[in-house]
Amino acid sequence: MKVRFKKVAILLTILSVCGGTLMFADAASQKVRVIVNGSELDEGGIIVDGKTYLPLRQVVNSLNALVDWDNTNKKATINKPNVHMILFQDKVIFGNVDKGNKYTFNVFSQIDNLKTSISAVKVSITDPYGTEKVIQSQNVSISKDNFWYRTEDIKYNFEYAGKYAVRFYLKTSPTDDWAVVSEKLITSQ
Structure with a gap:
């Protein structure tokens, strides 16, 4: 006991x-x-x-910023570039479309206040149901604080009503994940 x-x-x-x-x-x-x-x-x-x-x-x-992690120094660096996207259909700027129509357009992007080197860029469009289509992706070597990027023309069918997201992505190194740094919405009615 x-x-x-x-x-x-x-x-x-x-x-x-x-x-x-x-x-x-x-x-x-x-x-x-x-x-x-x-x-x-x-x-x-x-x-x-x-x-x-x-x-x-x-x-x-x-x-919509970038983060670089330095494990050796236990340091996180956050970079928030300014990214301005303009959508062109021929020479006309647009942002709203008619549902069910196919449009040929390209995306012009101006990037400034860039405080880190970039290894790749990507532009995509995502429909209201989450299906993403890459408009253009390209490896680059950019180490200046500003640059411009224009995609080739894309033919795209806006078959659903709702919001389509055009997203601009950057990679700081080839092994990093893509980071969305800008998003523009197109309304389809």
Whole structure:
């Protein structure tokens, strides 16, 4: 009986220490909902000791920016280039289309305030149901703070009513993932 009492006492002590630690950790940090431009991020932030910590990659993606992670120095560098896209049908600028019609157009993009080197660019269009078509993708070697990029003509059928997203992507290195740095919407009615 004495051995059993000691085991129960030890077990209760361990559980109370663990439980107390878990309750203290939960009380020391608070969850934070993060909303960027009206959309809530999948992962929220937390407040620990009066400081707010946010999921960097999700915040950067929501802001259409680039993030470079330097693991050696434990440093994240965020770059937000200005990207202006203009859609041309022949020499006419457009933004709205008639549903069911096929249009031939190209995308002209002006990029400035670029603070990092770029290894590739991509322009795509995504229909209201999420199907993406790449308009043009190209490896480049750009290390200046501004450049212009114009796609070849594309013939595209706007078969559904709704919003079509034209997106401009950059890669900082060939091994990086594509990062959306600009989006323009075309309304099809």
